[in-house]
Amino acid sequence: MGEDTFWTWFKREFPSSKFGLPNRMSSDDILLQYSTLGFPNLPGKSIALLWELYPEMKEVFKKDIWDQKIERIFQCSKYCTYRTVSSPLAARYYQEFGHVDVLPIGVDTELFKPKRDKELLRKKYGLPLDKEIGFWGGTTHPMKGYDRVLEYAKNHPDIYWIIVWKWDLESDNFSGGHNFIKVNQETLSELMNCANFILFTGLLRSYFMLEWEAMACDLPVRLYDSSLERDFIPSNSPREDVFRQKWDRINTKALWTQYLENKGITW
Structure with missing residues (x-):
């Protein structure tokens, strides 16, 4: 729909990042794996982006129609090096696979702001x-x-x-x-x-x-x-x-920068 999403924003703010899987990864690289893609089929460091709400949807609506997607999400969580959620309320769905970090996705407060008239x-x-x-x-x-x-x-x-x-x-x-x-x-x-x-x-x-x-x-x-x-x-x-809540993009960048640096990632 042409939105300036986390992905397009991240590509601008971290200009050495690239879309898609590389041919190989060095020790300084890290893969940001969207959860529904499942197993990160590439050796090296990876971060599971556990943003989809299917595990909670299954819990709330008591339906099994999302089970295949949930299975891929859990594979992503299990096999990625690190796990991140955008809300602490989502962390409990993935804690069996290891430590879960909370990081904002970020909202564009320059575009979404009060207008007077x-x-x-x-x-x-x-x-x-x-x-x-x-x-x-x-x-x-x-x-x-x-x-x-x-x-x-x-x-x-x-x-x-x-x-x-x-x-x-x-x-x-x-x-x-x-x-x-x-x-x-x-x-x-x-x-x-x-x-x-x-x-x-x-x-x-x-x-x-x-x-x-x-x-x-x-x-x-x-x-x-x-x-x-x-x-x-x-x-x-x-x-x-x-x-x-540090969901503006300035704070979001600072938090992601600190997080990546702590994982030994440079750009």
Whole structure:
């Protein structure tokens, strides 16, 4: 979708890094292996990037449809030299394979930030100027909690909604507001700044990237389920929370730099 992801950001910030498997690795090299790729089929140091939430999804939904992916994730965790997760709440799924480190993925706080003229942005996107507007983004996948959005909207009929769907295949025609599908990051940031709050409805404990982006925009957070364990509960200043948790890209780079140096990696 053209996002500036962790991968494109990492390639810029660590310019000697390369995509894909090299022909061979030296003692100064390290492989960053995405978890669903499974066994790191290359001798040398490797870091398992255990960011996918399938083990928790299996635990929450009691289904076996993700078992093949989970098996590959566990192979990655077992056979990589090091293991990293983006949330301490995910560490317990991999501790049987060795020590697990917690490192942020990072959110672009220069792109996702508060914008002053909410009225102008609402006019740009054809949104009402005189209504409270809620924001929600995701898919109809059960882990996102779209059914909770429908329930919340039914119980709060005066709220107008901005609904951003990640892609067509897992979208719905939400009738209580304005639907957007597959928008770029600049548009996403502007739509967040049109709203008065974001509703967190996910059934999993770790925050999704979109939720980090909304917090970086300083968008007030409403938790549908306040009893669900979280890394932290957003404050009245969610943008400050992002920096406090060191999820901005400056802190993310510093933490990754220190981590790689501790593993004997240079660039």
